[in-house]
Amino acid sequence: MKKIMNDPNRVVQDMLAGMIAAYPNELKQIPATTAITRSEAPVSGKVGLVSGGGSGHEPAHAGYVGKGMLDAAVVGEVFTSPTPDQIYEAIKAVDGGKGVFLIIKNYTGDVLNFEMAMELAEAEGIQVDKVIVNDDVAVEDSSFTIGRRGIAGTVFVHKIAGAIAEQGATLEEVKTVAEKVVNQTRSMGMALTPCTVPAAGKPSFHLEENEMEIGIGIHGEAGIERKPITTADEIASELTEKILTDMDLNNNEEVAVMVNGLGSTPEMELYIVNKKVNQLLTEKGIHIYKTFVGEYMTALEMTGCSVTLLKLDDELKTLLDATSEAPAFRN
Amino acid sequence: MKKIMNDPNRVVQDMLAGMIAAYPNELKQIPATTAITRSEAPVSGKVGLVSGGGSGHEPAHAGYVGKGMLDAAVVGEVFTSPTPDQIYEAIKAVDGGKGVFLIIKNYTGDVLNFEMAMELAEAEGIQVDKVIVNDDVAVEDSSFTIGRRGIAGTVFVHKIAGAIAEQGATLEEVKTVAEKVVNQTRSMGMALTPCTVPAAGKPSFHLEENEMEIGIGIHGEAGIERKPITTADEIASELTEKILTDMDLNNNEEVAVMVNGLGSTPEMELYIVNKKVNQLLTEKGIHIYKTFVGEYMTALEMTGCSVTLLKLDDELKTLLDATSEAPAFRN
Numbered sequence: 001m002k003k004i005m006n007d008p009n010r011v012v013q014d015m016l017a018g019m020i021a022a023y024p025n026e027l028k029q030i031p032a033t034t035a036i037t038r039s040e041a042p043v044s045g046k047v048g049l050v051s052g053g054g055s056g057h058e059p060a061h062a063g064y065v066g067k068g069m070l071d072a073a074v075v076g077e078v079f080t081s082p083t084p085d086q087i088y089e090a091i092k093a094v095d096g097g098k099g100v101f102l103i104i105k106n107y108t109g110d111v112l113n114f115e116m117a118m119e120l121a122e123a124e125g126i127q128v129d130k131v132i133v134n135d136d137v138a139v140e141d142s143s144f145t146i147g148r149r150g151i152a153g154t155v156f157v158h159k160i161a162g163a164i165a166e167q168g169a170t171l172e173e174v175k176t177v178a179e180k181v182v183n184q185t186r187s188m189g190m191a192l193t194p195c196t197v198p199a200a201g202k203p204s205f206h207l208e209e210n211e212m213e214i215g216i217g218i219h220g221e222a223g224i225e226r227k228p229i230t231t232a233d234e235i236a237s238e239l240t241e242k243i244l245t246d247m248d249l250n251n252n253e254e255v256a257v258m259v260n261g262l263g264s265t266p267e268m269e270l271y272i273v274n275k276k277v278n279q280l281l282t283e284k285g286i287h288i289y290k291t292f293v294g295e296y297m298t299a300l301e302m303t304g305c306s307v308t309l310l311k312l313d314d315e316l317k318t319l320l321d322a323t324s325e326a327p328a329f330r331n
Numbered sequence: 332m333k334k335i336m337n338d339p340n341r342v343v344q345d346m347l348a349g350m351i352a353a354y355p356n357e358l359k360q361i362p363a364t365t366a367i368t369r370s371e372a373p374v375s376g377k378v379g380l381v382s383g384g385g386s387g388h389e390p391a392h393a394g395y396v397g398k399g400m401l402d403a404a405v406v407g408e409v410f411t412s413p414t415p416d417q418i419y420e421a422i423k424a425v426d427g428g429k430g431v432f433l434i435i436k437n438y439t440g441d442v443l444n445f446e447m448a449m450e451l452a453e454a455e456g457i458q459v460d461k462v463i464v465n466d467d468v469a470v471e472d473s474s475f476t477i478g479r480r481g482i483a484g485t486v487f488v489h490k491i492a493g494a495i496a497e498q499g500a501t502l503e504e505v506k507t508v509a510e511k512v513v514n515q516t517r518s519m520g521m522a523l524t525p526c527t528v529p530a531a532g533k534p535s536f537h538l539e540e541n542e543m544e545i546g547i548g549i550h551g552e553a554g555i556e557r558k559p560i561t562t563a564d565e566i567a568s569e570l571t572e573k574i575l576t577d578m579d580l581n582n583n584e585e586v587a588v589m590v591n592g593l594g595s596t597p598e599m600e601l602y603i604v605n606k607k608v609n610q611l612l613t614e615k616g617i618h619i620y621k622t623f624v625g626e627y628m629t630a631l632e633m634t635g636c637s638v639t640l641l642k643l644d645d646e647l648k649t650l651l652d653a654t655s656e657a658p659a660f661r662n
Contacts, residue, residue: 002523004600018602021609022622058598192333231337264595267389269335271349278352291353330661
């Protein structure tokens with residue numbers, strides 16, 4: 001296993017220290033936790049936004065902490081949910097008196113721990129609400145999930161909920177728009193090579209030299225099918241068509257597109273995928289309002305990509321375009 | 332070889348089509364070339380900035396085309412210099428009447444072809460000047476270079492020369508500040524795994540499972556030493572110390588730091604490296620003004636990283652902080 005690290009059991013602590021060192025004026029770590037908040041947290045009179053989950057998906061989620069996006073990210077061990085007490089500390093740290101909103105990717109551990117933290121905070125008199133992101137159309141239920149998984153589309157929820165919260169929206173208004181984004185976002189991914197959790201020391205699954213897996217999850221959970229590697233055009237088509245069969249998307253409607261790299265895929269290849277995604281949507285009369293190509297939600301050094309579509313309306317377009325100062329999402 | 336592509340001989344064309352599809356309002360391709368310009372090129376009364384080189388280093392260089400940075404990037408085949416005629420077309424396309432400035436990474440092929448294009452343009456009455464970036468302290472001369480190689484530090488030249496050009500500086504003023512950045516920028520890299528040029532179909536070099544190479548170039552050119560993988564702290568120290576022995580950097584002076592991923596390195600590991608780089612500089616009394624962690628100058632799917640230091644003064648700080656709207660460098 002080739003990794004640049006010191007101690008496989010300290011990668012999260014070292015990473016967070018390196019992040020705070022990189023953005024000392026923008027981010028701070030809640031003492032004795034692995035949670036990161038904006039340096040000015042709590043922001044008085046603003047709904048506080050908290051997300052997080054296992055690490056290994058960088059820049060998600062700590063890279064999305066900043067003005068216009070999240071107030072805090074709670075960082076678990078690699079591919080492991082953060083504990084309820086850490087999430088609870090983050091909720092307290094960002095409570096500016098207007099309530100706290102949790103954005104949770106749909107994994108059983110995350111949902112359980114965030115909900116437990118929510119109860120702890122509510123018992124302390126903090127108003128808390130949540131949304132669960134389940135954008136991955138590949139599979140119903142999985143090794144870590146009841147229902148669909150939450151993957152790269154989560155970043156659109158961060159961005160848009162973050163923008164409306166920044167404008168002073170109430171907790172209910174934040175929830176309404178976050179649920180709209182969740183309802184209108186669909187994703188699907190694929191991989192060519194596995195990834196290795198540092199503390200495990202060996203790849204979490206195996207793919208043959210000529211094989212890819214369609215519908216794979218961001219922790220290497222099984223997808224739909226393993227088959228010989230096809231062309232970028234065929235991969236882009238398969239992902240996009242599967243997403244479209246699940247979306248209520250008509251001629252002349254508008255979308256945001258995200259072509260997300262899972263960690264090791266050269267940006268060149270992501271643009272090659274985007275070429276075909278763009279062409280397919282355009283042929284169907286779907287208007288592409290904005291495109292995001294890059295690494296937004298990774299799976300350590302997995303090679304592969306995901307495609308996400310977000311159906312837009314005027315409200316969502318305005319919020320998507322709003323300023324963000326988060327390190328990993330400058331707008 | 333596992334890659335997401337259609338035809339190994341068409342990766343550059345497909346990538347550029349995917350980029351234009353992603354940023355149709357921001358970028359355009361010069362017809363019948365592989366050069367990308369801002370959509371509004373030429374900008375009247377502004378020095379036009381042109382860079383480029385072989386592809387495979389994405390987001391460099393096309394991702395840095397945009398207001399506040401480059402006016403054009405000329406994209407060669409993978410790890411291959413663009414031809415003089417393509418560079419010449421880019422120079423003509425961005426000439427707004429105030430001259431054109433070329434930012435060239437120091438590789439023999441790039442220097443030769445950019446200089447040939449410069450002569451062609453000058454013969455047409457376009458005023459052209461240039462800077463050659465040679466930030467890599469690892470080796471004097473290499474398989475592709477006389478003198479030092481240009482690597483990730485080139486992005487600082489794009490950013491700062493781009494900012495002053497945007498403010499309406501003359502060609503001479505742009506050159507002066509670009510040369511200052513080159514003189515005050517030093518980098519060094521290392522790799523854990525090789526990369527594969529699509530048309531070649533096999534890795535360009537081999538490293539043993541427990542081996543790394545210090546000082547390697549962004550095309551896999553030989554570095555200083557192959558040795559067993561050490562810790563992130565030791566890697567960060569070795570790169571930083573080698574840079575510092577070559578820089579005139581005193582106590583209380585200020586730098587910008589870039590920890591750059593070569594393609595496959597999880598962002599987590601780049602932050603782990605940054606932790607140590609930050610600590611080393613701080614211990615020496617060097618003040619870190621700004622830190623950049625991410626993929627700025629890659630080598631396809633090579634695993635590894637580079638560290639870059641840019642010594643700052645008030646002028647450079649202001650220009651570094653100026654607005655950039657390039658897709659891969661939002662400021």
